[in-house]
Amino acid sequence: MPKIVNKEKMQEHILEACLSAFIKHGFANTTMSKIAQEAGIAKGTLYLYFDSKEELTHAITEVYFEKFKERIMVMPYFVTLNDFLKHIEKSLLMSDDESTFIPIFFEVFGSNFRSKPFMQKYQSVFDEIGSYYTHTLQLLIDNGAINKSINSKVLGRVLVSMFDGIALHKGFFKIDNAEHVMMVKESVQLFRLGLEGE
Amino acid sequence: MPKIVNKEKMQEHILEACLSAFIKHGFANTTMSKIAQEAGIAKGTLYLYFDSKEELTHAITEVYFEKFKERIMVMPYFVTLNDFLKHIEKSLLMSDDESTFIPIFFEVFGSNFRSKPFMQKYQSVFDEIGSYYTHTLQLLIDNGAINKSINSKVLGRVLVSMFDGIALHKGFFKIDNAEHVMMVKESVQLFRLGLEGE
Amino acid sequence: MPKIVNKEKMQEHILEACLSAFIKHGFANTTMSKIAQEAGIAKGTLYLYFDSKEELTHAITEVYFEKFKERIMVMPYFVTLNDFLKHIEKSLLMSDDESTFIPIFFEVFGSNFRSKPFMQKYQSVFDEIGSYYTHTLQLLIDNGAINKSINSKVLGRVLVSMFDGIALHKGFFKIDNAEHVMMVKESVQLFRLGLEGE
Amino acid sequence: MPKIVNKEKMQEHILEACLSAFIKHGFANTTMSKIAQEAGIAKGTLYLYFDSKEELTHAITEVYFEKFKERIMVMPYFVTLNDFLKHIEKSLLMSDDESTFIPIFFEVFGSNFRSKPFMQKYQSVFDEIGSYYTHTLQLLIDNGAINKSINSKVLGRVLVSMFDGIALHKGFFKIDNAEHVMMVKESVQLFRLGLEGE
DNA sequence: GATGAATGAGAATTCATTCAT
DNA sequence: TATGAATGAATTCTCATTCAT
Secondary structure, eight states: OOOOOSHHHHHHHHHHHHHHHHHHHOSTTOOHHHHHHHHTSOHHHHHHHOSSHHHHHHHHHHHHHHHHHHHHSOSSOOOSHHHHHHHHHHHHOOOHHHHTHHHHHHHHHHHHTTOHHHHHHHHHHHHHHHHHHHHHHHHHHHTTSSOTTOOHHHHHHHHHHHHHHHHHHHHHHTOOHHHHHHHHHHHHHHHHHHHHOO | OOOOOOHHHHHHHHHHHHHHHHHHHOSTTOOHHHHHHHHTSOHHHHHHHOSSHHHHHHHHHHHHHHHHHHHHSOSSOOOSHHHHHHHHHHHHOOOHHHHHHHHHHHHHHHHHTTOHHHHHHHHHHHHHHHHHHHHHHHHHHHTTSSOTTOOHHHHHHHHHHHHHHHHHHHHHTTOOHHHHHHHHHHHHHHHHHHHHOO | OOOOOSHHHHHHHHHHHHHHHHHHHOSTTOOHHHHHHHHTSOHHHHHHHOSSHHHHHHHHHHHHHHHHHHHHSOSSOOOSHHHHHHHHHHHHOOOHHHHHHHHHHHHHHHHHTTOHHHHHHHHHHHHHHHHHHHHHHHHHHHTTSSOTTOOHHHHHHHHHHHHHHHHHHHHHHTOOHHHHHHHHHHHHHHHHHHHHOO | OOOOOOHHHHHHHHHHHHHHHHHHHOSTTOOHHHHHHHHTSOHHHHHHHOSSHHHHHHHHHHHHHHHHHHHHSOSSOOOSHHHHHHHHHHHHOOOHHHHHHHHHHHHHHHHHTTOHHHHHHHHHHHHHHHHHHHHHHHHHHHTTSSOTTOOHHHHHHHHHHHHHHHHHHHHHTTOOHHHHHHHHHHHHHHHHHHHHOO
């Protein structure tokens, strides 16, 4: 029962507990009671820091995506194909642990997919990442590292989707690490050839 | 003589209604009452055709994936890269209507991801499709259409994941058709170069 | 699916099926469907022969008690203590099979005990048996076989209650036959001494 | 600081309300809603104190039998026949009020008679009481107060059954107090003679 | 008469949220 | 500020009864 007076600290603490609870029980099976228990506080206290379960859910998703963006959108932009591909490889090589979150977030996503503001918000996250890839691709085109016929704007968004698909299948189907590593390497090789191509 | 009812027809009718209800309200917000209402029958009647909400959900997922498999795993195997890529393009070019289902199925998936039998079943669907791609890739390698250094076994499974990612983003983020078409074309072009590569 | 045209025959057939169903599943777990199934007829057909589940229940209880009365109230009245006690012994020595019914009937009784007509009816059954015992006791008093100080009217009703208690415990607690036989013999011996007494 | 609640007090309060509801509506017709209403609390509150209807039912039965045992198995053991018979008489002379419970408990019993643990538990209650009577009878035999030919072990269990039968009929058939008193006195007289006998 | 599909009221149970302490 | 007991709307599922065929 931590006596964290600082409101933000307490919110963070709750969000961590909430995530743990989601991972333990799944989103649909996680009640406010379980979250409170996990956080070592009373149910009522939860409501002092988050107005509703929905708000809590949104907050947790936000944290997740913030970290996600930080991880992907590293700066400065990569200027060689090799560095870019290495970055992609690293991004995709999530541990079993990290991939545990994935089904959770899809459960949360599924439950909220009719909420316009929610979806728009996360659409924008992926759009931003898409733009990041687009920018990098364009740099690589400009410096002659990759195929000039590439439509960087479109392909940037495509890459996000594809990578998400790979991460998704790892998380959902608990693809073991050995296979996942091979899949990532094969993807990267495909991209290398596809980008260099011609 | 009792009312003559075609049990299969009724089950299909209910499954359609169920799908409509899921689309209207989302999976988590769809109650058995709403499904019954959508089907124009009484709540109790639902239970004459499906033993539980779970069974109904599994049935609907099964139908979905059956159609999905039929659509993807067309026979005989493609023997030119062009034909294969055309098939992929066609598979990915789902209408707005078709893509509506996607978030639903991810919500269902998310809710069931702790259920081993459920996940194993659908893992196997994707594995089958992966094998289908693998077989096709191997044929293309064997007849010299594509790069010999490709690991067809691994890449087959990779392709499923990537395509799923693209479909997923279309469905979740309601990417409009014009953009989606461009994304698909760009993906196919990337694959073409990547596969032919070197 | 017996084609019994005779209404009474059909009712009997249904009552037997109903009893079997009660024994198989217990009263509270026996639905009209199960009864119909057990009888090899359709649910709707049941309602052609009995207006409601309640009526069916009452009918079955009635049959049970009719047999019960027949078994207890044998004529002519016993005129020696020995014969009377032998009769009591025989009445109490129910088989395991017969005693299976007992918890069922108590479940039915419990469920109907607020229904005045129901209870009055079965009160009268026990009262009749009480009177039968009373009459026998009075005969035995009159011919000097038993203690003159006995109040035959009261004791007759007491005996019914006591015997019912013994039967009840056998049925509910599945007292095995060996012990039950000893219990019955001991009861009879107690009665013999109590009745002869002084 | 949360509302201060004495959990045991509340459980007792609920059990009382539950009993009242059972008496008002019968066991099968008593819903959790009705119990809550009777207790003056919300349906959900019930579940804070008892996990399920089954648990509540078991608890209420347990309380009943605990009181029952306390009432019957008084210590020290009686050492004269007179005292023992007086105790039996007192045990049997239940008020109309007390006997109201009886049909309820038989309804509960009937509904649970397929549940092995339930029946075993309550069988053991009656067995304990049987042993108590057995012990008393043996003391009386040993000090020459009653007939040496009595099998105290068997008769002890018989007495429980018989007394239960008398109580049962009083409760089920609402035998009025005047008659019940006469029945009890006549039973006691029968036992006196039967036990002293010869 | 016979059928059994359809009905819908009603049951037990859960859980986000409130609020007295 | 913190608590957790209380709430009651909402959910899934059952089953006696009805009625079109």
